[in-house]
Amino acid sequence: MNPYRYNKQLWKFLLLLFAVIIGVASLVYTNYLVKSLSKSERTKAEVWAMSTRSIVTMPDVDDQFISFIYAVRDSLTLPAIITDQKGTIIFWRDLDSNKTNIRSEDSIQADLAYDPVYFEKQLNGMKRMHSPIVIDLDTGEKWYVYYHDSDALRQLRIYPYVQISLIAVFLIIAYSVFNSIKRSEQNLVWVGMAKEAAHQLGTPISSLMGWLELIRIKYEAEDDSVLNEMERDVQRLEVVADRFSKIGSTPSLTNHNVYRVINDYVNYFRVRTSDKITFVIEGDRHVEAMLNIQLFDWIIENLLKNAVNAIETEGKITISISENIAKEEIFIDISDNGKGIARTNFENIFQPGFTTRKRGWGLGLSLTKRMVSYHKGQIFVKESEIGKGTTFRIILKSNLRYEPTQV
Structure with a gap:
């Protein structure tokens, strides 16, 4: 298992669990507060209805008691409507005064002059929101009290969703x-190790170059093919060392x-690979791009090595x-006819530490992607099929284009 990916998934899970716990706790507690406040508002609506009933049905009560009843009624701050058994509006409270067009909220139905469309809309909304409070009158009739939630209760209902969004x-x-x-921490570690x-x-590279020159002189082998190949390998080591020394700095492109x-x-x-593997380069020979040779060679090297490792015996790399x-x-496009890559790993192969081989650090393609980004390019798996091969695609910005001169 890739430890980098495992730790990343673990942190994702913990953060998600933390969010779920906070969200659930917020919903549960807010639901408790909503129920408590809703119960309190229903009690206020009942008190308002009873006080209104008292004012209308007990006209002979002394002024002091009437004042008390008015004070109790006026303590309600909820939009509310009282209807009779036929659904006719008798009283209302805290509705839009511009819509009600009424002289006094204590007026009885005979003196009401209201906007029927507005009242019907308000009444229907109240009916959908709460079941009515039923008040039995001495005459045997019934009143029905409907009311809206207060602004505070409506805001409290949506509060947990706002809180969850903020979380x-x-x-x-x-x-x-x-x-x-x-x-950033990983980059600093890799940069330090590379340098x-x-x-x-x-x-040791400088020493090897010196030893090669001594061998040429001692054995008079200036044009020896073996020594020439050894020299190319030592020069290659110099290139590799130069690559590592440039990690962490901005490369120059030409x-x-x-x-x-x-x-x-x-x-x-x-010449350093099995002769059972064929290499083919095809396509446009005249396109140009801004490259850093050391880093670009490293990109091609990593992709070719992966292609060679994917080919078990003999094959072709195009x-x-x-x-x-x-x-x-x-x-x-760099294609091979090797063992292929599972589609689920198309993105994972570029993660540091990911490898399907028994031996290896799983850093090659991660570094390759980084170096392609230095060239302001992209790299991805264009296509792959298990048992048939893989094609990686690199996209670079083209620079100047020239036509070859005729000889």
Whole structure:
């Protein structure tokens, strides 16, 4: 199991669990508050209805008691409507005065002059919101009290969803910051290790170059093919050391012919690989791009090594170069007829530490993706099928294009 991916998944799970716990707790507690406040508002609506009934049905009560009843009734701050058994509106409270067009809210139905459409809309809304409070009169008739929730209760109902949204935003930001810090720490470690490796390689490489010159002089073998290949390998080590020394710094890019650069490296790589593997370079030979030769060779090297490892016995590796002139892009497709990659791993293979081999650090394609980004390009698995092979695609921005001169 890839430890990097496992830890990342674990942190995702913990953050999600944290969000769910807070969300559930918020919903449960808010639901409790909503029920308590809703019960309190229903009691207020009942008190208002009873006080209104008292004012209408007990006209001979002394003024002091009537004042008390008025004070109790006026303490209600909920929009409410009272209807009779036929559904006719008798009294109302805290509705829009511009819509009701009424002289006094204590007027009886005979003196009411109201907007029927507005009242019907309000009454229907109240009916949908709460069951009516039924008041039995001394005459045997019944009144029905309907009311709206207060603004505070309506806001409290939506509060947990607002809170959950804010928590989600916070978790997204926290997750992004955590990932950024973790990536920065990893980058610092890799940069330090790379520069130290380059420093350590410098001395033995210089010594090997000196020993090769001594061998040529001692045995008078200036044009010996074996020594020439050894020298190429030592020079290759110098290139590798130079690559590692440049990790963490911005590479310099210069204009190069893409086909020529790839062909030069393939010629070097071909003689150091099994002769059962065939290399083919095809496509446009004249496109150019801004490249850093050391890093670009490293990109091609990693992809070719992966292709060779994917081919168990003998096979073919094809490098196809093409250009999309309209978008000013260069496509470099590297294909093999090896064992292929499962579709579920198309993205995972570029993660640090991911590998399907028994031996290996799983850093090759991660570094490759980083180096392609230095060239302001993209790399991805274009297509792959288990048992049939894989094609990686590199997309670079094209630079100048020239036509070869005739000899």
